[in-house]
Amino acid sequence: MWELDEEKLEAITIGAGILGTGGGGNPYYGKLSVRRLLREGRRVTIVSPEDVPDDALVVSVGGMGAPTIGIERIHRGDEPLAALRALEAHLSRRATHLVAGEIGGANALRPMAVAALADLPVVDGDGMGRAFPELQMDTFAIYGVPATPAALADIFHNLVVFPWLQDAVTLERYARAVTVQMGGAAGFAFPAMSGADLRRTVIPYTVTLALRLGEAVLRARREHHDPIAAALAVTGGCVLFRGKVIDVERRLAAGFARGVVRLEGLAEDRGSKLRIDFQNENLIARRDGEVLAVVPDLICLVDQETAEPVTTEVVRYGLRVVVLGIPAPTLLRTPEALAVVGPQAFGYRDVVYRPLPGLYGGDRIAAERRADALRKPR
């Protein structure tokens, strides 16, 4: 168990931005609202998944909607708390813990704001280990946690509760439609699960991963070391490409921003080209036609000097970037997960998922903790 402070919040924001793999929304606004709550004297504690009791009631909370709305109609802040209270009323039970659905991007920090307001601990983990465009793509849904009951709330605390829907794909469709009526962005509370289900399905230690990633980048910047090398030392993975953006193509497909970013190599990659397909998040990286990395592995564009993430919304020609390939969490690499978050799920029938070598940083932290626990005399 550890407590959030302003310095850690700053680092988590940077780490969450990189883990957003091009999407996930900008965590900057969430950072400001959590920082404000901390300055008002509120507290946020982070607990390890191991320390969540079997009979706990863990609820995933956050915001859903269009990032473009989020930068203009900034959150009221307590929308997910209103949704949580509605869900609790429906269940006739109080939540004991909160968890992030998505560590990549804005939703890494929203649960912390709710935790500060509701005085509940946040679990060190999430349902994606990165960012994905749809609800059914989290490990809670993939590994059988029922999607409903689910609740949404808007800036007026208008509430919509879904007592039962057949699955997460259906919830995704219904919730999305409600969100548009709510002005393009809403707070959510779902799914709710027991402590036992959480420990079985959560991608562990991703809050700590975001923290260590951000700390490594900040330290490297401060000490004038290479922040990209520092980032990779924490996340695992490698540099896929160094280059500059020469073309960005965007189109709308069923409400998603899909498109292609093309890069031309710099330094050791001079003479090569890289193509990245994205749907909000980066999906596939191909170098001169050869597939280098595929979803669910993380493909992250970062600024070559600062390791600041470059999202698919702001990427434009001329930017000089480094493309990182980071191995996906183990829980996203199983056959049942790949059916939902592998290349086929995004419409790439002919692309084969070949895992990038290495272990996801969150899994590595979990392994360290297990080794430590074994060493400790009981």
Add this chain to the structure above:
Amino acid sequence: MGIDVGGTNTDAVLLDRGEVLAWAKEPTTPDVSTGILRVVRDVLAQARIAPDEIRAVMLGTTHFTNAVVQRQELARIAVLRLGLPATASIPPLEDWPDDLRDAVAGFVALLPGGHQFDGREISPLDHSALNQICERIIELGISSAAVTAVFSPATSAHEDAVADLLASRVPGLRITRSREIGRLGLLERENAAALNACLVPLAERTIRAFQDALAELGLTAPLYLSQNDGTLMTADFATRYPVLTFASGPTNSMRGAAVLSGLRDAIVLDVGGTTTDSGALVNGFPREASFAVTIGGVRTNFRMPDVVSIGLGGGSLVAPDGRSVGPRSVGFRLMQEARIFGGNTLTASDIAVAAGRARFGDPTCVADLSPVLVQRALTIIDQRLAELVDSLKTSAGPVPVIVVGGGSVLVPGQLEGASEVIRPPYAAVANAIGAAIAQVSGEVDRIVSLEGQTRESALAAARADACRAAITAGADPATVSVVEVEEVPIAYLPSNAVRIRIKAVGDLRGG
């Protein structure tokens, strides 16, 4: 007449149909106006032109940027945001540096109002609260206010209504409307509006002083100020929106380079004493940066040129063995410290003279340098410039490179990756020329739903509005054309919503 007031020098040029008649350079004076008077007198005398023959005066200045950076002469302001119950999680000025917030925040309020992306009202205005606020502003003696409503770039009704109310209820209050300054992105637009409000009283004094200085010389032509996107605004508009002058310096020098060389697509190297600033010209305008820009510690979403700077300039220090050049520099002490001027410090300018790239100062002072050392240093200079050019290119092929600025002698006649290296005449005053030839622009930034209308009709309407905005800003309707169209589909809004940003520019009417 184009005038550029930089941190070090004030430059002026006199142009007649694109041809340079005269130019002058003088040190910038602390009061700014004295320096302006000197250069203007100088060019008028050189060209033997009567002041009343000048048709327009265009001025670029870093004065307002410096005021924010140095926290000087800033007004205490009221900041009003219309958006409740939305936006409560982050109040206005939340992420400002404490010293700046303490210096300027006179009164801050978060109020009901604003609109949704589709034009629906978030909540009605609270008139009784607004009336109380008007009285409070009067009590506090606040002279300048910023008003920002959620989605005001798309639906400005509430922002305008509150601005009008303040104007009618608080005598003499200067009012900044966020939609006049910024794009979508509430905090960044609100920050820009608040920075602007702090600067308005200073702008009134300064621009009045500029005008008085010009009048003293018998110049009766209208005064325009250059904006960060390379276009002009009237002195009157600049008095109300001084924040739009931020970063106009590099923009002007790139625009000047474009006009002097006759090229619309090229890379510009502006070589100064300490750094080389470089940017890409696309269709005659500087390519814009896509990241949020921080000014004096405040995050904004201005239209800023994408400028890459490296620590290499005419005054860069060269190691005694020639194995390193820069980033440290003798800066403005070049004329005292460089070897060619009788000093003891080996600088990049000394290397350029020793290698025969330039002839200035006293070449005999560098005759003793070993050719190996000179060659080593030259190789480093050329390599760094080539890397800089390459990093700005957007395609693999060689592109023309335009070199301007006082340190331009460092740049070789041929540069890797450059199809040609162009040194236009009057390169030393490219920034003042850029100011003089600037055009006038209009912009729209909105989210439109493509349900019930075609993409083409939505774009056409936005184009027409942008052109209209340019004409309102002073452009000659016959010359207005759209120079930038950006369409970004918005994820998670199934009604096929698209954010459209369009910029139109035209020549100054009657200029």
